[in-house]
């Protein structure tokens with residue numbers, strides 16, 4: 001069993017989602033059970049991106065619970081679209097969201113922390129279909145309210161679910177071929193790294209646009225979960241991150 005995480009760029013249109021579906025189908029053949037964690041579709045002004053949802057009204061600045069509920073819809077929409085397209089491609093699957101996903105959060109709206117993951121319903125669903133889709137970036141607090149867990153938080157969702165299910169590793173699909181020696185969007189001379197450990201990764205995450213959310217990387221280190229960061233379009237090997 002593995003967890004695969006597809007971010008906003010991988011999910012951005014039907015063409016890139018076809019690549020996501022190919023990666024999911026390949027993983028199903030190899031591992032039988034796959035949990036897919038998705039982020040909201042696109043970036044910036046794209047209609048269902050997290051930024052667009054957070055800017056639907058300026059009243060969200062003083063209504064944090066409502067703002068989180070709106071933001072969480074981006075990942076719900078992404079899960080619904082990927083589920084339908086996977087089904088169309090011949091792969092039955094089931095979405096688990098909200099309380100069904102068993103992801104419990106605490107702390108502040110907009111920046112919650114995952115306090116517990118109860119994998120019972122995920123395991124039950126996997127016995128039915130082998131492929132479960134979970135909207136990232138969110139959980140439920142003790143009062144049953146939806147909370148988001150900080151920008152880039154789907155990475156944390158994927159790792160926390162992976163840890164709860166004791167998977168062999170968590171895979172991330174990016175618009176870069178793996179983890180590079182520096183951000184390739186800023187440095188022409190950056191080169192792909194084949195292997196590194198999380199302590200070596202942490203300095204690379206000190207940027208406005210980290211390749212993995214820093215909080216998620218620290219969680220992976222604490223739970224001893226290996227990560228595999230791959231390119232969504234490339235066939236070449238990605239980067240293994242050892243805990």
Ligand SMILES: Nc1ncnc2c1ncn2[C@@H]1O[C@H](COP(=O)(O)OP(=O)(O)O)[C@@H](O)[C@H]1O
Pocket residue numbers: 006007008009010039152173174175176178179180181182183184185204207209210211212
């Ligand atoms: N050291 C690095 N190696 C690779 N990519 C990096 C690095 N540092 C920053 N990045 C940036 O991370 C981006 C991918 O992460 P991100 O956009 O958060 O993915 P996701 O779509 O999964 O959320 C790349 O487009 C790249 O600009």
Ligand SMILES: N[C@@H](CC(=O)OP(=O)(O)O)C(=O)O
Pocket residue numbers: 006007008009039040050051074136137150151152153154155
């Ligand atoms: N959609 C959320 C959560 C997330 O992790 O997104 P992405 O995987 O696209 O960085 C955000 O933009 O913060």
